[in-house]
Amino acid sequence: MKPAASVLLLTTATGFGFGLLAWLGAYSALGLLPGHARILLAVGVTISLLFASLGLGASVFHLERKQRAWRAFSQWRSSWLSREGVAAVLTYPVAIVFVAVSWHDGQVIWTRLLGLAALVASLGTVYCTAMIYASLKPIRQWHNRHTAPDYLLYAVFSGAVLYASLHTVDLGATGATASVAAAAAAGVALIAKRAYWRHIDAQTPLATLAAAIGLPKGVEARALDAPHFTENYILRQMGFAVARRHAVKLRHMVLVIGFALPLACSIMAGLALAPMTTTTLALACAGVGLLLERWLFFAEATHVSAVYYGRRI
Amino acid sequence: MTMLPERAPGAKKLGLVIDLDTCVGCHACAVNCKEWNTGGEAGILPDYDKYGPEPDGVWFNRIHSYETEEEGCSRTVNVPRSCLHCDDALCVTVCPTGASYKRVQDGIVLVDTEKCIGCQLCSWACPYGARELDEKQGVMRKCTLCVDRIYDENLPPAEREPACVATCPSRARHFGDLADPDSKVSKLVKERGGVDLLAGLGYRPTNKYLPPRRATIPTAPVKPPAPGNKGIGTALLELIDKALSR
Numbered sequence: 001m002k003p004a005a006s007v008l009l010l011t012t013a014t015g016f017g018f019g020l021l022a023w024l025g026a027y028s029a030l031g032l033l034p035g036h037a038r039i040l041l042a043v044g045v046t047i048s049l050l051f052a053s054l055g056l057g058a059s060v061f062h063l064e065r066k067q068r069a070w071r072a073f074s075q076w077r078s079s080w081l082s083r084e085g086v087a088a089v090l091t092y093p094v095a096i097v098f099v100a101v102s103w104h105d106g107q108v109i110w111t112r113l114l115g116l117a118a119l120v121a122s123l124g125t126v127y128c129t130a131m132i133y134a135s136l137k138p139i140r141q142w143h144n145r146h147t148a149p150d151y152l153l154y155a156v157f158s159g160a161v162l163y164a165s166l167h168t169v170d171l172g173a174t175g176a177t178a179s180v181a182a183a184a185a186a187g188v189a190l191i192a193k194r195a196y197w198r199h200i201d202a203q204t205p206l207a208t209l210a211a212a213i214g215l216p217k218g219v220e221a222r223a224l225d226a227p228h229f230t231e232n233y234i235l236r237q238m239g240f241a242v243a244r245r246h247a248v249k250l251r252h253m254v255l256v257i258g259f260a261l262p263l264a265c266s267i268m269a270g271l272a273l274a275p276m277t278t279t280t281l282a283l284a285c286a287g288v289g290l291l292l293e294r295w296l297f298f299a300e301a302t303h304v305s306a307v308y309y310g311r312r313i
Numbered sequence: 314m315t316m317l318p319e320r321a322p323g324a325k326k327l328g329l330v331i332d333l334d335t336c337v338g339c340h341a342c343a344v345n346c347k348e349w350n351t352g353g354e355a356g357i358l359p360d361y362d363k364y365g366p367e368p369d370g371v372w373f374n375r376i377h378s379y380e381t382e383e384e385g386c387s388r389t390v391n392v393p394r395s396c397l398h399c400d401d402a403l404c405v406t407v408c409p410t411g412a413s414y415k416r417v418q419d420g421i422v423l424v425d426t427e428k429c430i431g432c433q434l435c436s437w438a439c440p441y442g443a444r445e446l447d448e449k450q451g452v453m454r455k456c457t458l459c460v461d462r463i464y465d466e467n468l469p470p471a472e473r474e475p476a477c478v479a480t481c482p483s484r485a486r487h488f489g490d491l492a493d494p495d496s497k498v499s500k501l502v503k504e505r506g507g508v509d510l511l512a513g514l515g516y517r518p519t520n521k522y523l524p525p526r527r528a529t530i531p532t533a534p535v536k537p538p539a540p541g542n543k544g545i546g547t548a549l550l551e552l553i554d555k556a557l558s559r
Contacts, residue, residue: 001437064430064433064448065430065431068428068430071409071410071411072410075411079315081409082410132407135403135407137438137440138514206440207511207513211511213377213379213510213522214333214508215390215524215525218383220383221380222379222380222381222382223378224379224380227375227376228368228372228375232372232375233436234442234445237433237446238436238437238442303440304440304511304514305440305441305442306442308394308441308442309377
């Protein structure tokens, strides 16, 4: 599948934004925020909504008819894309009320409950995003049991590194909880990504060419003539393929930049080794690594319709 | 509304039955489809770089040619590929705006281009590659089963069929109601063992494909001429042939 910049930015930036909001909500719900949480929470929620808005803004650029984008909120009963839009828009008021109550009343029971609501709303939005991909039956690399939990994991991981650097800027030192959380999330995300690649590498194509054109078993088929001699929309969108040897290199880069370096940096920050530098480095690496990871998520995905053109699926 | 409609009892299920045995791969159906849907009131099928080196455009129907091999015998199979108007049309349910819909009365899947935002998710959801983006208007285009033809009472009844069916010179395309077991198309499917494409994915397409038949004319294997007992006439002719070939 063709990796479109707007969609890569959408899924990565909303992952950071809603991931951070989820952590702020979780810490608040559990009463784990530091004493002067008012400012940390206000700044944190603002940053999370900025990231989310960046992602959602980018997604509009994927639409050919941007002025009609409002229509996308209407079909939440059947469409995960519509649900994502509705969930994202509902998360904003929840986050704003959450931060307003905390600003006004401090960490009271209502703040904790609103924190829980922010956690549910933000992760709910990420889940809807993931299900857009996970529900597409023609794409075996997406329509599997890894996609939805993976998206949630990467959002939690990116939120954790963002929270850790925010915490460091705020206090001049990373809280042990924040860096342990970031390191643990990086470790789990790394394991999940490797498990995903093992899973898609072991899959068999959804169909053979012979089956796709309805021929019985035992008949071999080869593409002889394509309908047209030039590329078309279907081939540009669904026929996008990344060279195998490039994919292997890129996978290593994702593991190192996206997960291993943030893991190492978070541990260093937890041990109070230049926490300002290490948390910033962890954040930067996670950002670059996850963009690369998302690019591969698209580039390695094959669409069954490409089989009609004799392409590998 | 992108929820799939409950099929009313007695509702029609209009679709195509395509005979892979008789399709000669002439592309006439694709050309007539393009002509009708470009020229008609509703359809504007764009072309890009029309006279340039990389011509491209939107087609509702594309014709592939394949070479198949079975027990050492090979043959060419031509496969016209267009929207199959599926019962479980994922392209409809993924649509966030309600632009994609399946008609209750006849099961035709259509796009309301006034509502389409061009997010292209429907094209990702279709395993048959039947939906294409109109890069000029920024909306999705797909086969309408010539909905503007089949119900047009200004046309003589015999012409109220999709353009691709009307034009097929080898009568490989058939149009009708697949919900009616006594219709011509349903009988064809039954007689010829019509199949669903990519049945395993569970989209339950309406359109059916009739698989190519095995050759029924018995052909004796070619015998090589027995060596050694050439008649005098053959030997003489060979001699003349040799002399003239010099």
